[in-house]
Amino acid sequence: MELFDPRLYGARWAENYDEWHKGLMDDEGAVATLFDLAGGGPVLEFAVGTGRLAVPLAERGAEVVGVDISPEMLAKLAEKSPSVTTVEADMTTVSLGREFALVYIAFNSIFALETQEAQVELFRNAAAHLRPGGQFVLETAVVRPPSGERGQLAVTDIQADRVTMVGGTNDPVTGQQKGMWLVLEPDGPKFFPICGRQVSHFEMDLMAQLAGLRLESRRGDWKGAPFTAKSELHISTYRKP
Ligand SMILES: C[S@@+](CC[C@H](N)C(=O)[O-])C[C@H]1O[C@@H](n2cnc3c(N)ncnc32)[C@H](O)[C@@H]1O
Numbered sequence: 001m002e003l004f005d006p007r008l009y010g011a012r013w014a015e016n017y018d019e020w021h022k023g024l025m026d027d028e029g030a031v032a033t034l035f036d037l038a039g040g041g042p043v044l045e046f047a048v049g050t051g052r053l054a055v056p057l058a059e060r061g062a063e064v065v066g067v068d069i070s071p072e073m074l075a076k077l078a079e080k081s082p083s084v085t086t087v088e089a090d091m092t093t094v095s096l097g098r099e100f101a102l103v104y105i106a107f108n109s110i111f112a113l114e115t116q117e118a119q120v121e122l123f124r125n126a127a128a129h130l131r132p133g134g135q136f137v138l139e140t141a142v143v144r145p146p147s148g149e150r151g152q153l154a155v156t157d158i159q160a161d162r163v164t165m166v167g168g169t170n171d172p173v174t175g176q177q178k179g180m181w182l183v184l185e186p187d188g189p190k191f192f193p194i195c196g197r198q199v200s201h202f203e204m205d206l207m208a209q210l211a212g213l214r215l216e217s218r219r220g221d222w223k224g225a226p227f228t229a230k231s232e233l234h235i236s237t238y239r240k241p
Helices: 008-013 017-021 027-038 054-059 071-080 116-128 201-210
Strands: 043-046 064-068 084-088 100-105 130-141 154-159 162-170 176-185 188-197 214-219 233-239
Touching: 008 071, 008 188, 017 071, 027 054, 027 100, 027 130, 043 116, 054 064, 054 071, 054 084, 064 071, 071 084, 100 116, 116 130, 116 201, 130 201, 201 214, 201 233
Parallel strands: 043 064, 043 100, 064 084, 100 130
Antiparallel strands: 130 233, 154 162, 162 176, 176 188, 214 233
16 A cells, blocks of 8 residues: 555554553543534544544444544444444545534544645535534644654654654645654564644634634633643634534
8 A cells, every 4th residue: 555545544553543542632521522512413523543532422322423434443443332333435525415413533633634635625524514503623733834854763662572663754845744653573663654734723724714614612622721822732613604
């Protein structure tokens, strides 16, 4: 598979995704916020992955549909719970023929898309799946302008027989990123790519306008912290009029 093939991520990450992401993010805060925003209505998650958020949201009583392009990630979700209806498809083009109270995409997953055009299509497709008054929520890291410097590999974990290194490059012209978790083990190196295009919250606001959505709120975390110049994360909510 090519580096930018959207199925590559799941093919490489699915086996270890849950173990490696356990406790890294505020899953509880995210699920509580999304549950409240849905207000009892049906929910659609784009790039649902292994159901890190969708499964607890569904187990709390929400009706959740999850779309993902990776059969391996969806297989892991299915092993965990039958409570989420899943659809293997591209989130920029899928058409489910119904409307939702809430559509969301978490954990930088909009960055998985390689081009600005695809990201605009994602906003349009979210809007197409929202009922009037419904909301589209995105969670991403705050994007600072890329410096164009060469990426460096940093050691992030050392075990008796395993070293994990993480690094990447970010193209200042296109915003495209090529990232890699490199795991060195006795039987050889293993490669876990994270590729796509970063998009700032300013650019997202414009994408939302193109899709007929308007910014409702922007917070600095899932507990509702104010979004400030120091925020590393943003949770942005757009409403369909
Ligand atoms: C970082 S994972 C996030 C998974 C999950 N949302 C979470 O928060 O744990 C990104 C997911 O995006 C999916 N993905 C990438 N490109 C996609 C596309 N064009 N359409 C649907 N899913 C896509 C990958 O297969 C992967 O499961």
